[in-house]
Amino acid sequence: MKSNTLKIWTLLTLVLCYCYSTAAQQKISTDSIRQRYAADTFSDAPPVSPFLVKFKKVPASSVLRQCGLIQPITRYHYIIQQLPKDSSILYAYHASANYKASVALLQQLEKANNTDSITLQVSFKRDEQLAHASIRMYSDRFSVAVVRVQKQHWQEFISQPAILFADIVRHPKPEIIINTSNLTINSIRIAQQQFPLVRGKRVAVSVKEDRFDTTDIDLQGRYLPSTYASASSSSHALIMATLIGGAANSGMNGQGVASEVKLSSADYNSSLFPDDNNYYTQSGITIQNHSYGTGIENYYGAEAVAYDQHIREADTIVHVYSSGNIGNNTSSSGRYQGIANYANLSGNFKQAKNIISVGGTDGVSQVIALSSRGPAYDGRIKPEIAAYGEDGTSGAAALTSGVAALLQDAWRQQHSSPVSSALIKAVILNSATRPAGILPSYEHGYGYLQALGALQTLQENRVLSGEVSNGKVTTFDINIPAGIQQVKVTLCWNDPAAPVNAVKALVNDLDLAATTADNNTWLPWVLNAYPAADSLKAPAKRGRDSINNTEQISIDRPIAGKLHLSVKGIQLSTATQSFYLAYEFTPMQRFQWQNPAPENILPAAQNVPLQWQTTYSGNGDISYSTDSGRTWLPVAQNVPVAQGVHNWMAPDIFQQVLLKLTLTDTSFISAPCYISPQLTIHTGFNCTDTVMLYWNAQPDAAGYQLYTMGSSTLIPYSQPRDTFTFIPKSMASSLYFAVSPIAKAGWTGMRSYAADYSQQGVGCYVQNLLADKTTDNKVLLSLSLGSTWHLTNLYWERSSPKGWISLDSLTIGETMNFNFLDNQPTEGFVHYRVRLQTTDGRVIYSDIATVSIFLNNSILLFPNPVSTQLYILDAQMRSRKMVISDMSGRIVMQRDLENNQEVIPVQQLPNGVFNCSIYVDGKRIYAKQFVKQD
Structure with a gap:
C-alpha cells in the first residue's frame, strides 16, 4: 500500500517538475495566477489542501464536483480540495488564502x-x-x-x-442615458387600456441611484420623501422614475408604466447593499429598481448574498436589475474567462438568484449587442427576461419594475394582501413571449416582457402555490383545453442565501415535472453551462435542473386533458421550501392587435409601431381605413407576420381609423382608434391678473379641451371653441396648461405638451426686447410680442437725464415682430424700453434693454456726479491701472482693472472734485474729473 502511494506521488512529481521546468513557456496570465494564488513553489513534499491546479483541458462540472471545487480562477485554473486520481492536471500547488479575494x-x-x-x-x-x-x-x-x-x-x-x-469598495454608474421610449413593444399600452383600474396606486417603488427631480409634473403628488435619498440629482434617475410611473402630464413622452405608483429615492453612492428595513417598511416599498452597474464580477459576492437574504426574509419585495451594457466585453476571470460576449453581467449583485435581471431589446424584440449576457458565474440563466431598451438595459429594467408594480396592484385589488416576489417573478417569466421554436437562452432569459399576458395570468388566477420538504412531492392537476398550440409552466421560489463566494448559489434544490394525459413526462428546459462558446450557444434541452431557482416547462401541441404537475424537494437545507407556479395556454390560432389598442390615439405624421401577437405565419398586407372599412388604403405589403411589428408613418389626418392585416385566407381588423396631430400651446401675455393662452387651429375640430394640473394629473379646465382663452389668475390653481382638439364625433385628440405659462419668456404681451449696437454706433431694437390682442399702439422710448423720451410710434396690426433703428444714441450705457397701449387705455411697459455706446472715447466714466458707484467702461479688453486723486494731487484710491466694465465703490470718498486717470503699461491713456456728492 505504501509502495503504491509512493509510485503515484512520484508520477505526480514528474508531471509537476515538467510543468515547473517549462514555466517560462506559459502565458503571462498563467504566471500571474501562480504568483497570485500559490502559497509556495514546488517542493518534494506533497502539497497540502486546498490546491491550486491547472487542468490540461477545461474540466467538466462532474470532475470539479469530484475534486471538491472551492473556487474557479479561470476556465483552466481552479482551487480544489483534492487532486484528481488521473493525470488530467498540468500542475498543482498548495493554494494561498487569496482565493477568498476578488x-x-x-x-x-x-x-x-x-x-x-x-x-x-x-x-x-x-x-x-x-x-x-x-x-x-x-x-x-x-x-x-x-x-x-x-x-x-x-x-x-x-x-x-x-x-x-x-x-474592493466599488462605485456604481448608471448604465446609460435613455433617449427613446416605447410602451408598445412589451404590450404595456394595451395592458393599460384593458386594465384601466390597475395603475399601481397601491404600490410604492424605490429608484436606487441619484435622486430624481421630485418636482417634475409627471411625478407630481406621488413622491415619498426619505432621508435615504441622494444629495445629488440626475437626469438618468428622472428618466427611470418616469418610465416606471410617469403620468404623461408633460406630454406623451412622459408616460410611464404605472402612472399612479408612489415613488421614492435611495442613494446608491452610500451603499450597494439593500437599504435598512425601516426604509422599505415605513414607506411601504415593495419594488426597487437598480439601473446601474460596476464591472464584470463573476462571483457570488457580499451584495449578491445580501439581496438574496433580503428577498428571502421580506418575501414580498421585488428587486429589479438591469443586466448591464457591456455585452460585447469578455470576462477576464472565473469559469467563463476568455469567452467573448458571455458571462458579462455588470456587478456581482446581479449574480443574486432571487432578483430579476433584465436584458435589453430593440424595437423588434432582438437583443441589442450591448446588453450584458449570462450565464451567471455558476451557470444559472441570466438575464431572466428582456424588455425594450434600445439605448441600454437601464430602461428595460425600469419598464419591468413598472410591470411588477401593475401586478402587485392587481393582486392587492383581488386579494387585499401583499404578494410574494417569487409569485410575481413566476408570472413575469411565464407570460414572456418568444418567437416560435425559440427556447430560453443566456441572451434573453425566458423571453420578452409582456405586460398584458402577465396581468391576464393574475386575472384568470393561473397561479399555484405550495411547499415541499426534503424528498417529498407536492402535486397539482390542471386541465389542458383542446386546440392548444402550447402549454407553459414556470416554477419559482425565493431560495435561502448561499455563503459568500459559494461555488454554487442554489441552496434548496426543487424539481418540476409535468405529465400529460398520454402519460408522457416532460422536464424543464436546461441550458448547457459548460465554459465554451458553442456550448453556451447550444439550444436548451430537457433535463433535471440543479442550479436555478426558476424552472420552466413548455409543451408544443399538448394532448387535451389533465396535466399533472409535480414539485419535488431534492435537497433542502431548511425544513420546508415554499414555491409558486404560473401557467398559460396558447391557442392553436390566435391573432390580437396590441397597438393600436381600442380607442388609442396615434400621433399624426409620426412613426407608429403597429404591433400584434399571433400564431400565424407567412406574409401579410397591412392597410387602414378612414371610413369604417368601406375603403382601404395601403400601409405595407408582404410583411412577415411572425415578427409581430411594423413601423408605420401615420398620415397627417384628424380621423378615426381601422387597421387591417390580410393573410391569404383571412384578415384581422383592429378596433377603432384615432389619429390626431399634436397641438402646441403658447402664452400670449402674462399680465398681473390675466393670462392669455393660444394654440394652432385644428381643421374640422368642433372645439378644444383645455387642461390644467391637478394634484397629480392633468384635469379638464374648460372647452373653448376658439384657438385662444383668457385665464384669470385668481381662478387658476396651477401654472401648467395643455390642450387637445375635440372631433365633431365627440372624441378627444392628442394632448399637447403641458406648458408652464410663466416660463414661456412672455411678460405682459412682451416676449423679448433686444438692443444691439451696429458697427457704426447705431442701435437696432428688436421686439417680439406674445400676442397683439387688444393692442393699439407701440412707442419706442430711450432714457435721458430728464426721463424717458419717445423716439417713434406705430399702430399695431397682426404682426408680432418689430424693429427700430436709433440713429443718434447717446454715449455710455443707453437704456431702451417699449410702451404698449391697449384699446381700453391701459399702458404696458416692456423690460429695459441696455447697450453701451462709445462715440468719441474708447473709455467712458459715469455717472458724473456720482454718489455710491462709479462705472468705468472700456471698448477694449486689456489690463489697466486706475488712479484717483484729489485736487491737491494726493492719491486716494488705485486699482488694477481687467474687465471691460468695472464698478468702483466711491461712497467712502468725501464730497468734492476728483481726478481719475487710466494707465496702460505705465502710460496714461485717459483722464477725467468727476464730482462726488451724496
Whole structure:
C-alpha cells in the first residue's frame, strides 16, 4: 500500500517538475495566477489542501464536483480540495488564502507598495474578531465591514478563518442615458387600456441611484420623501422614475408604466447593499429598481448574498436589475474567462438568484449587442427576461419594475394582501413571449416582457402555490383545453442565501415535472453551462435542473386533458421550501392587435409601431381605413407576420381609423382608434391678473379641451371653441396648461405638451426686447410680442437725464415682430424700453434693454456726479491701472482693472472734485474729473 502511494506521488512529481521546468513557456496570465494564488513553489513534499491546479483541458462540472471545487480562477485554473486520481492536471500547488479575494482587489494589492494601506470590503463570520485591520464601517445585518489593511499584513489578514471574502469598495454608474421610449413593444399600452383600474396606486417603488427631480409634473403628488435619498440629482434617475410611473402630464413622452405608483429615492453612492428595513417598511416599498452597474464580477459576492437574504426574509419585495451594457466585453476571470460576449453581467449583485435581471431589446424584440449576457458565474440563466431598451438595459429594467408594480396592484385589488416576489417573478417569466421554436437562452432569459399576458395570468388566477420538504412531492392537476398550440409552466421560489463566494448559489434544490394525459413526462428546459462558446450557444434541452431557482416547462401541441404537475424537494437545507407556479395556454390560432389598442390615439405624421401577437405565419398586407372599412388604403405589403411589428408613418389626418392585416385566407381588423396631430400651446401675455393662452387651429375640430394640473394629473379646465382663452389668475390653481382638439364625433385628440405659462419668456404681451449696437454706433431694437390682442399702439422710448423720451410710434396690426433703428444714441450705457397701449387705455411697459455706446472715447466714466458707484467702461479688453486723486494731487484710491466694465465703490470718498486717470503699461491713456456728492 505504501509502495503504491509512493509510485503515484512520484508520477505526480514528474508531471509537476515538467510543468515547473517549462514555466517560462506559459502565458503571462498563467504566471500571474501562480504568483497570485500559490502559497509556495514546488517542493518534494506533497502539497497540502486546498490546491491550486491547472487542468490540461477545461474540466467538466462532474470532475470539479469530484475534486471538491472551492473556487474557479479561470476556465483552466481552479482551487480544489483534492487532486484528481488521473493525470488530467498540468500542475498543482498548495493554494494561498487569496482565493477568498476578488480579482479586482488582488490587482489593486499588486500595484500597491509594501508599506501602503488599502481600503477594502470584507465579509466575515459573525461574532468573530478581525485582526490586522482597522474597521471603517460595520454592518452586523450582512456581516460585512469596510476595513483598512496594510499590504505587508495582507497574508495574515486574508488567512484568518473569520474572513470569508474580501473585495474592493466599488462605485456604481448608471448604465446609460435613455433617449427613446416605447410602451408598445412589451404590450404595456394595451395592458393599460384593458386594465384601466390597475395603475399601481397601491404600490410604492424605490429608484436606487441619484435622486430624481421630485418636482417634475409627471411625478407630481406621488413622491415619498426619505432621508435615504441622494444629495445629488440626475437626469438618468428622472428618466427611470418616469418610465416606471410617469403620468404623461408633460406630454406623451412622459408616460410611464404605472402612472399612479408612489415613488421614492435611495442613494446608491452610500451603499450597494439593500437599504435598512425601516426604509422599505415605513414607506411601504415593495419594488426597487437598480439601473446601474460596476464591472464584470463573476462571483457570488457580499451584495449578491445580501439581496438574496433580503428577498428571502421580506418575501414580498421585488428587486429589479438591469443586466448591464457591456455585452460585447469578455470576462477576464472565473469559469467563463476568455469567452467573448458571455458571462458579462455588470456587478456581482446581479449574480443574486432571487432578483430579476433584465436584458435589453430593440424595437423588434432582438437583443441589442450591448446588453450584458449570462450565464451567471455558476451557470444559472441570466438575464431572466428582456424588455425594450434600445439605448441600454437601464430602461428595460425600469419598464419591468413598472410591470411588477401593475401586478402587485392587481393582486392587492383581488386579494387585499401583499404578494410574494417569487409569485410575481413566476408570472413575469411565464407570460414572456418568444418567437416560435425559440427556447430560453443566456441572451434573453425566458423571453420578452409582456405586460398584458402577465396581468391576464393574475386575472384568470393561473397561479399555484405550495411547499415541499426534503424528498417529498407536492402535486397539482390542471386541465389542458383542446386546440392548444402550447402549454407553459414556470416554477419559482425565493431560495435561502448561499455563503459568500459559494461555488454554487442554489441552496434548496426543487424539481418540476409535468405529465400529460398520454402519460408522457416532460422536464424543464436546461441550458448547457459548460465554459465554451458553442456550448453556451447550444439550444436548451430537457433535463433535471440543479442550479436555478426558476424552472420552466413548455409543451408544443399538448394532448387535451389533465396535466399533472409535480414539485419535488431534492435537497433542502431548511425544513420546508415554499414555491409558486404560473401557467398559460396558447391557442392553436390566435391573432390580437396590441397597438393600436381600442380607442388609442396615434400621433399624426409620426412613426407608429403597429404591433400584434399571433400564431400565424407567412406574409401579410397591412392597410387602414378612414371610413369604417368601406375603403382601404395601403400601409405595407408582404410583411412577415411572425415578427409581430411594423413601423408605420401615420398620415397627417384628424380621423378615426381601422387597421387591417390580410393573410391569404383571412384578415384581422383592429378596433377603432384615432389619429390626431399634436397641438402646441403658447402664452400670449402674462399680465398681473390675466393670462392669455393660444394654440394652432385644428381643421374640422368642433372645439378644444383645455387642461390644467391637478394634484397629480392633468384635469379638464374648460372647452373653448376658439384657438385662444383668457385665464384669470385668481381662478387658476396651477401654472401648467395643455390642450387637445375635440372631433365633431365627440372624441378627444392628442394632448399637447403641458406648458408652464410663466416660463414661456412672455411678460405682459412682451416676449423679448433686444438692443444691439451696429458697427457704426447705431442701435437696432428688436421686439417680439406674445400676442397683439387688444393692442393699439407701440412707442419706442430711450432714457435721458430728464426721463424717458419717445423716439417713434406705430399702430399695431397682426404682426408680432418689430424693429427700430436709433440713429443718434447717446454715449455710455443707453437704456431702451417699449410702451404698449391697449384699446381700453391701459399702458404696458416692456423690460429695459441696455447697450453701451462709445462715440468719441474708447473709455467712458459715469455717472458724473456720482454718489455710491462709479462705472468705468472700456471698448477694449486689456489690463489697466486706475488712479484717483484729489485736487491737491494726493492719491486716494488705485486699482488694477481687467474687465471691460468695472464698478468702483466711491461712497467712502468725501464730497468734492476728483481726478481719475487710466494707465496702460505705465502710460496714461485717459483722464477725467468727476464730482462726488451724496
